[in-house]
Amino acid sequence: MAVTSVFERLELLLPRVSKPVQYVGGEINATVKDWDATAVRWALMYPDAYEVGLPNQGIMILYEVLNEQPDVLAERTYAVWPDLEALMREHGVPQFTVDSHRPVGAFDLLGVSFATELGYTNLLTALDLAGIPLSTSARTDDHPVVIAGGHAAFNPEPIADFIDAAVLGDGEQVVLEITGAVRDWKAHGCPSGRSELLDRLAEIDGVYLPSRYEVSYLPDGRIAEVVRTTERAPRRVAKRTTMDLDEWPYPKRPLVPIAESVHERMSVEIFRGCTRGCRFCQAGMITRPVRERSARGIDEMVERGLAASGFSEVGLLSLSSADHSEIREITKGLADRYEGSGTGLSLPSTRVDAFNVDLANEISRNGRRSGLTFAPEGGSERIRRVVNKTVSEEDLIRTVSTAFGAGWRQVKLYFMCGLPTETDDDVLQIAYLAHRVIRAGREASGSKDIRCTISIGAFVPKPHTPFQWAAQEHPDIVNRRLSKLRAEIDSDRKIGRNVGMRYHDGKPSLIEGLLSRGDRRVGRVIERVWREGGRFDGWSEHFRYDRWVAACAAELAPQGVSLEWFTTRERGREEVLPWDHLDSGLDSDWLWGDWQDALAGREQDDCRWTPCFDCGVCPSMGTDIQIGPVPIGPVPIGPVSIGPR
Amino acid sequence: MSPNPSAAAVCRVRLRYAKRGKLRFTSHRDVARAFERALRRAALPMAYSQGYSPHPVVSWVGAAPTGVASEAEYAEIALVEHVDPEVVRAELDAALPEGLAVLEGVLAGPGGLTERIEASAWRIEVRGLAGEQLRRAAHMLLAVPEMLVERVTKDGRRSLDARAAIVSLEVEDCLAVLPASDQLSRCGILTAVVRQASPAVRPDDVLSALGAVAGLPSSVLVKAIRTAQGRLDDDGGLVDPLAADRAFARTALAPDGLARSDGRSDQHDVAGHAG
Numbered sequence: 001m002a003v004t005s006v007f008e009r010l011e012l013l014l015p016r017v018s019k020p021v022q023y024v025g026g027e028i029n030a031t032v033k034d035w036d037a038t039a040v041r042w043a044l045m046y047p048d049a050y051e052v053g054l055p056n057q058g059i060m061i062l063y064e065v066l067n068e069q070p071d072v073l074a075e076r077t078y079a080v081w082p083d084l085e086a087l088m089r090e091h092g093v094p095q096f097t098v099d100s101h102r103p104v105g106a107f108d109l110l111g112v113s114f115a116t117e118l119g120y121t122n123l124l125t126a127l128d129l130a131g132i133p134l135s136t137s138a139r140t141d142d143h144p145v146v147i148a149g150g151h152a153a154f155n156p157e158p159i160a161d162f163i164d165a166a167v168l169g170d171g172e173q174v175v176l177e178i179t180g181a182v183r184d185w186k187a188h189g190c191p192s193g194r195s196e197l198l199d200r201l202a203e204i205d206g207v208y209l210p211s212r213y214e215v216s217y218l219p220d221g222r223i224a225e226v227v228r229t230t231e232r233a234p235r236r237v238a239k240r241t242t243m244d245l246d247e248w249p250y251p252k253r254p255l256v257p258i259a260e261s262v263h264e265r266m267s268v269e270i271f272r273g274c275t276r277g278c279r280f281c282q283a284g285m286i287t288r289p290v291r292e293r294s295a296r297g298i299d300e301m302v303e304r305g306l307a308a309s310g311f312s313e314v315g316l317l318s319l320s321s322a323d324h325s326e327i328r329e330i331t332k333g334l335a336d337r338y339e340g341s342g343t344g345l346s347l348p349s350t351r352v353d354a355f356n357v358d359l360a361n362e363i364s365r366n367g368r369r370s371g372l373t374f375a376p377e378g379g380s381e382r383i384r385r386v387v388n389k390t391v392s393e394e395d396l397i398r399t400v401s402t403a404f405g406a407g408w409r410q411v412k413l414y415f416m417c418g419l420p421t422e423t424d425d426d427v428l429q430i431a432y433l434a435h436r437v438i439r440a441g442r443e444a445s446g447s448k449d450i451r452c453t454i455s456i457g458a459f460v461p462k463p464h465t466p467f468q469w470a471a472q473e474h475p476d477i478v479n480r481r482l483s484k485l486r487a488e489i490d491s492d493r494k495i496g497r498n499v500g501m502r503y504h505d506g507k508p509s510l511i512e513g514l515l516s517r518g519d520r521r522v523g524r525v526i527e528r529v530w531r532e533g534g535r536f537d538g539w540s541e542h543f544r545y546d547r548w549v550a551a552c553a554a555e556l557a558p559q560g561v562s563l564e565w566f567t568t569r570e571r572g573r574e575e576v577l578p579w580d581h582l583d584s585g586l587d588s589d590w591l592w593g594d595w596q597d598a599l600a601g602r603e604q605d606d607c608r609w610t611p612c613f614d615c616g617v618c619p620s621m622g623t624d625i626q627i628g629p630v631p632i633g634p635v636p637i638g639p640v641s642i643g644p645r
Numbered sequence: 646m647s648p649n650p651s652a653a654a655v656c657r658v659r660l661r662y663a664k665r666g667k668l669r670f671t672s673h674r675d676v677a678r679a680f681e682r683a684l685r686r687a688a689l690p691m692a693y694s695q696g697y698s699p700h701p702v703v704s705w706v707g708a709a710p711t712g713v714a715s716e717a718e719y720a721e722i723a724l725v726e727h728v729d730p731e732v733v734r735a736e737l738d739a740a741l742p743e744g745l746a747v748l749e750g751v752l753a754g755p756g757g758l759t760e761r762i763e764a765s766a767w768r769i770e771v772r773g774l775a776g777e778q779l780r781r782a783a784h785m786l787l788a789v790p791e792m793l794v795e796r797v798t799k800d801g802r803r804s805l806d807a808r809a810a811i812v813s814l815e816v817e818d819c820l821a822v823l824p825a826s827d828q829l830s831r832c833g834i835l836t837a838v839v840r841q842a843s844p845a846v847r848p849d850d851v852l853s854a855l856g857a858v859a860g861l862p863s864s865v866l867v868k869a870i871r872t873a874q875g876r877l878d879d880d881g882g883l884v885d886p887l888a889a890d891r892a893f894a895r896t897a898l899a900p901d902g903l904a905r906s907d908g909r910s911d912q913h914d915v916a917g918h919a920g
Contacts, residue, residue, distance in 0.1 A: 007667070011667075012772075012866045014670055014712070015712045015866070015867070020670040020711070020712065021668075021670045021671050021672065021675055021711070023670075024667035024668065024670050025667065026667050026668055026742050026743060026744055027742070028682070028686075028742050256682055256742075258668065258671055258675050258678075258679055258742060259671075259675060260674065260675070260678070264678075306685075307686070308686070309682065309686070310681070310682030310683060310684070310685035310686035310740070311682065311685075312681075312682075312685065312698075342693055342698075342699045342700075344698070
């Protein structure tokens, strides 16, 4: 079948839409291959606007890994804004890839990476524009296999009707295995059609096919059980873990967009996983264990990536970058090498300690010291123990004093509101902290002209975390607490004017909560919201709370459940959770114990530095934490290598 | 070679570049960013601006609007070492994304580039209108002394006189490219020389003026390209803005003319032939 570019038709529409450059591709380091010379073709989608999706590391890595295969073609597609969507429908232009403007419906596979559940309606837009039936059961051999990945894929149940498969965990290796299955099936003339291909995919480790499992419910609405409908699918699907990051130095040639994007820099992932054990953090839980890239590997990626991209800034990415065991050497080495070259370094880190300030001083030694960010997450020491973000008030004040003393003029503090066991007082403590920060900062800097910005997000309980059983706080309560906090901050005007407060309305978080911990019954809500015009729900100017509430009422009530049932209801130990058949490696007893510890305000150490506390990941996944320079002498005895290999 | 932000500029190179194909949808900011990154990839010895975040020094001259292609865009870059302008052109051209092409590079002579640019020539392909309709509209527009059109900008609606800026306007027929719909297969090509004005009169303003004067349908689709920029000569043509620099380079490169002592004779040769 000849597949031709839709660009000739698309370009007539582009003068009529905003920011047309986002639809034309043409990035440096993009790959364009001959369609007919390849056997397996992937369309990779980030279900948000191009400016957000282009810098996504997951897509960039898989794009390069797949295109390195001589007989595989991978192109990218992003969500189109409603102005272009309307014109595409009017003129019959299908969802297209930006690389060669080929119709997405012509590819063998459509892989969609979900960083957030609020992208689900954008998936439906793309499927519909591509001519792919929304329901998996209506798809034929001619339609792409639709596969979800990313963190949200750890509970893909709300989109179970729309996706053929989900991939759990790291994607580098499993995409090649999926590719192999498709290549083989096509080479043999597609035996037994799509159904056979899907069964073959179900046999690959880490690949979950919702259609091969049946969910039954109890009269009270809870799940009775989830059972597989074929022996070819595993009882539980275990996540994939890429162990040696130095063997996977991707992206080697970062994509450089022509259009402006949200991250105007190249990124190097310096380690994967996190062992801090913050109980709210899904990313930290599902990406265990910690696997560090070596200092040399990082160095090579930075050098090669800068030469290939022309970027003038490098971000050293991870969930807590200051925790890399060789971070001091890495940052000093890079700061030395690029000194005076106009190349900047950035290091996202949430640690609240003096070491973090030292690192920030190091990477900014030639630049301006503008803002420094810390994430205490909770306003009171009590709530910080609940979430396991252990930092005392004295530590925090000492840390910000060090920062102001070193010439920094602004600190940003990140907090959450609506945490389990939280009271008004826990949130009002944020104001007290902010005031102390300003007083300490004025003293340390000798200047009145300093700023403290507090940024507050509403807490959303996530699957595979100790808070997966928690009741989500209602947005009315979250919003009320935030107004009280605002008033408390402003109560001392002389200090309050140096404090900025940034927060979002709590309502989108409730919907995110529904989509995060929902089950298959939520799929109808998503589809209804989408049919009524729901698009780009992650954008406040497009998100409409009322539409979601009405769709929940219409679709969930007949099924005996509700928006509140999925969100503000606390779950019990015995309840079957929608994602229990998906294995992130975390031991369910450990998670429950950690949840009980949270309620009692007991902290948990970091296993990077202290003995193993049996979260379950390393033994069940056959992995272990990988840190530090290659050890010389005997391998350390103890927790680092516990478990069967 | 790694950039050295503190070094002073020793020479300036003027470039003519093109914005083509899919990249005609770039805004000027997009083009500027692409140039900056290409200059880094090409590792040319750029002069950098001072300050906390130094940027390569590039001066731009009136960029074509988003959506409009061009074969005649101009920019000037500053270098901290002498480099053959042809080498600058070739290396930058290779480092830029497909759709941005550097067509010429000449050593900057005395005088600014901006004052050598007074008007633009545009070639505007209009789909959905037959050449004859377009020709009638052009005659009508040329016959009126002024024609105010409105444009929606970030700051609201602005009104500007599109007629006053038009130096000349010609129409030719073109063959249908799109077989799909009858309406769009009608096509005319408009060639316009338009004076640089403030606010700038763009190809779509010319179209609006034609529409207003002759009552044309608003559903036409337009593909525009800037073919030249320069000072107007006596016949309404445009003078190549780099011609003066090429002429200067020829005289300066005469045996005892150039105040340059690095002995790179190859540069002289190539620069001498660039015209």
